[in-house]
Amino acid sequence: MKGKIILEEHVCLPEENPAEKLKFFARDPNGLAEALFDLHGVRLQEMNENGVEYAIMSYTPPGPQGLRDPKAAEEYAVKINNWLAELVDRAPERFAAFAAVSMHDPSTAAKELTRCVKDLGMVGVMLHDTQEYMTSEGRVSEYHYDDHRYDEFWKVVESLGVPVYLHPKPPLPDDAARLYAKRPWLFGPTYSFARDCGFHFLALCTSGIFDRFPGLRLIIGHMGEMIPAHLGRMDHWFDKKDRGRTLPCKKTLREYFETNVFFTTAGNFSTTALLHAMSEFGVDRILFSVDTPYENITEGATWLDSLPIGNKDVAKIGRDNTLGLFPQLQA
Numbered sequence: 001m002k003g004k005i006i007l008e009e010h011v012c013l014p015e016e017n018p019a020e021k022l023k024f025f026a027r028d029p030n031g032l033a034e035a036l037f038d039l040h041g042v043r044l045q046e047m048n049e050n051g052v053e054y055a056i057m058s059y060t061p062p063g064p065q066g067l068r069d070p071k072a073a074e075e076y077a078v079k080i081n082n083w084l085a086e087l088v089d090r091a092p093e094r095f096a097a098f099a100a101v102s103m104h105d106p107s108t109a110a111k112e113l114t115r116c117v118k119d120l121g122m123v124g125v126m127l128h129d130t131q132e133y134m135t136s137e138g139r140v141s142e143y144h145y146d147d148h149r150y151d152e153f154w155k156v157v158e159s160l161g162v163p164v165y166l167h168p169k170p171p172l173p174d175d176a177a178r179l180y181a182k183r184p185w186l187f188g189p190t191y192s193f194a195r196d197c198g199f200h201f202l203a204l205c206t207s208g209i210f211d212r213f214p215g216l217r218l219i220i221g222h223m224g225e226m227i228p229a230h231l232g233r234m235d236h237w238f239d240k241k242d243r244g245r246t247l248p249c250k251k252t253l254r255e256y257f258e259t260n261v262f263f264t265t266a267g268n269f270s271t272t273a274l275l276h277a278m279s280e281f282g283v284d285r286i287l288f289s290v291d292t293p294y295e296n297i298t299e300g301a302t303w304l305d306s307l308p309i310g311n312k313d314v315a316k317i318g319r320d321n322t323l324g325l326f327p328q329l330q331a
């Protein structure tokens with residue numbers, strides 16, 4: 001199909017050298033770094049060759065979520081956003097952007113997101129999982145956003161009417177050493193990303209944020225970070241109130257997933273996983289994405305175009321659902 005839209009697509013400031021961070025991801029770190037810097041060259045050309053009209057760009061993980069000092073993370077977010085806005089403004093008929101924000105302080109995050117949406121024309125925000133911080137004992141820890149202190153942030157997100165994309169980042173140093181030093185092949189996109197990001201996403205969805213902020217919309221990538229396959233078992237056990245599993249939210253996970261959540265295909269071009277997600281949540285909840293430059297546009301686009309689901313559903317996943325969520329893109 002023509003007119004595809006993709007929305008988990010990453011860039012990186014050219015002055016950063018991501019090679020060190022990227023050494024775990026079994027591809028040429030130098031080639032990958034160059035691909036991360038590129039937007040208007042090879043990436044645009046590959047979009048053209050594959051019928052991709054629009055890409056919503058975001059910063060590569062971990063972004064501000066990896067900076068443990070609040071001030072440094074806040075300044076980094078502003079720098080990223082100003083640069084990203086300029087980058088996509090060079091071809092606004094092809095690109096839009098998700099803001100990056102530091103989540104150390106919910107009120108600063110809300111202010112920066114407001115600036116990004118109102119002044120820079122950004123269409124939402126991507127959070128790279130938890131916010132890392134240093135404890136007073138000098139240990140690295142992380143904030144999860146189901147804590148009630150973040151209600152201030154969610155309230156502003158809801159009033160701005162933009163979605164939040166929860167994206168993975170690498171595990172904290174303790175987990176990296178404890179779990180992955182001996183099994184590095186499970187680190188990153190093979191497993192740790194989905195494990196950590198899926199956990200955080202479930203924490204958010206069961207926290208009651210959708211009861212308090214019913215207009216909130218969350219996006220999760222990689223076909224749901226393993227959550228769809230596990231949904232039945234979770235909702236089944238959440239009923240067991242006598243075992244301490246009374247949820248702090250009013251509805252079942254499935255109900256929230258049918259109203260407040262969107263799933264993207266980024267980096268997960270599995271037809272059986274897609275058919276399963278469609279049968280659980282309906283085709284309207286699923287958005288095509290690639291995860292460039294970690295994944296290949298041609299591979300993703302060829303997969304979408306050959307799905308055995310009929311042209312109307314391909315068009316919904318490839319474009320229409322995303323336009324519904326981001327009506328600004330039609331402007």
Ligand code: GRE
Pocket residue numbers: 010025060061188189267291294
């Ligand atoms: C991602 O952004 O999802 C990603 C990375 C690094 C490796 C693989 C991957 O940031 O999917």
Ligand code: ZN
Pocket residue numbers: 008009010167221266291
């Ligand atoms: Zn990604």
